[in-house]
Amino acid sequence: MTETLNIDSIRTNFLNQDYDERHFELTPEQIVDYAEACGETALRYTDPEHPDFQAPPTFASSFQPGKRLPDGFPKLPGLGMDAGKAVSPKAPMRPGVPLVGRTHLHDVYAKTGRSGRMTFMVTRMEVYDPDQLLLATADTRIVIRERPTKVAP
Amino acid sequence: MILDLHTHSIKSDDGRAKVQNYCQWIKTRDIPIDGFVLTEHRQFDNQSDYNELAREFGITILKGSEVETEYGHVLVFGVTEALQQAFDFSDIHLPLAKVVEDCEKHGAVAVPCHPGRPRVGMHAHLETFGVPDGVRIVEVYNGGSRDSEDEIAQAMAEELGYLGIGGSDAHIVSHVGRCATRFPTDIHNESELVEALRAGDFEAITNRQ
Amino acid sequence: MAVSSIRDVEFGAELPVFEPDTGLANVKRFVVAAGWNGPRFTDHEAARKEGLPGALVPGILSQGYLAAMIHRWAPEALIQNVDTVFRAPLIVDEPCSISGVVTDIDEEAGRVEIDLTITNAKGETRVFGTAEVKLPA
Secondary structure: OOOOOOOHHHHHHHHHEEEEEEEEEEEEEEEHHHHHHOOOOOOHHHOOOOOOOOOOOHHHOOOOOOOOOOOOOOOOOEEEEEEEEEEEOOOOOOOOOOOOEEEEEEEEEEEEOOOOEEEEEEEEEEOOOOOOOEEEEEEEEEEEEEEEOOOOO | OOEEEEEOOOOOOOOOOOHHHHHHHHHOOOOOOOEEEEEEOOOOOOOOOOOHHHHHHEEEEEEEEEEEEEEEEEEEOOOOOHHHHHHHOOOOOOOOOHHHHHHHOOOOEEEOOOOOOOOOOOHHHHHHOOOOOOOOOEEEEEEOOOOHHHHHHHHHHHHHOOEEEEEEEEEHHHHHHHHHEEEEOOOOOOHHHHHHHHOOOEEEEEEEO | OOOOOOHHHHHHHHHHEEOOOOOOOHHHHHHHHHHOOOOHHHHHHHHHHHHOOOEEEEEEEHHHHHHHHHHHHOOOOEEEEEEEEEOOOOOOOEEEEEEEEEEEEEEOOEEEEEEEEEEEEOOOOEEEEEEEEEEEO
């Protein structure tokens, strides 16, 4: 038998609880390289002398947590596929500002059928500045197709 | 009448299009279709009523579903309450034979979609499971196809004697109508769509450049 | 002409097509800046050994291209959200082009929604997404 994830238990034990914290600090060169490689032309992303110089709005998507899933998270019963990314910038990320990225399991749900399931998980990193101002959220969506337990005809 | 037989709205997990915006897009951009069928993944949307939108824009909006079988994904047209009782639309390992049989029994039509696509298309599973019974129509133009997926679908349809439909498989507004199906008569509801599909008088078309 | 106000925008408006730089040197520059430096993004041979068709353009770079395209169209645009679905990989050194169209306008809120599609040279969709953007009144 294939082990299946207990969604209720996961929601109770893991949902909305930070399981990872990582620190970041951007340099002007890093921001310019990132922005120019993306093809940004707006000077607030490409010119460190610009009074509103800041990281491009999708930068938070590149921040990776130290752990993919919380400690003690059940073993995934199938192949996890990256189903997409969403990023929501809330306030500018500036160079030289210590940033902290806290990650939690933001949503998990299953589409259950008689003989198999797909589990959808969204992990969210929230990026804060030292004043705890939320600068951005970055979501990663993972779909797990639980392996079929029966042999098809 | 031209209908895009394969679209998704925000009701699908990976859909990003609002139905109203599909309608606005079709009218504003003169997309050469008269309507579309919402085929949400692994579900039938019993809640939404698009009649008012359809009237406002003069567009036919019908509902179907896209379910998952061992042969890949399958569009279901003519979903009824009884059909929803017959099998679980959210099951990702439905036996195609059962889907086809239940559709037949409950006045619906099952159409394997993007059959040339690896893993989720019917062609990839023929060698393992053989040619399935009861399939008469497959999607031969899919707006999301890449490489030679549509060519594989068309060759398979020709070899096995299947009729072909077209659908955009749109998940965002601007992709609606990329592929569609032309019918000789007007279709106003799901029953008429089933009737037209069963009559076999239709033609898959592509509007992709 | 660059868009400076939501009043300049109509439903269905097309953003100028953007052909981003997917060349190896540019991707290397990006992954180093992003902290994603690895052979699957910077070495075709190593990527092929992993069973990939070639070195991959990271999904987060695709997302960055989309944001850049919006700023090229409306330099003062404030991006609220970019949501991307990766349908198939973009390969380093293979050209691609991005199209964008306005699919919703809320003039009161100063907000527009944009559909974005990245296609390869054969016109196949590799990445698509939507963006919510605030524009000056």
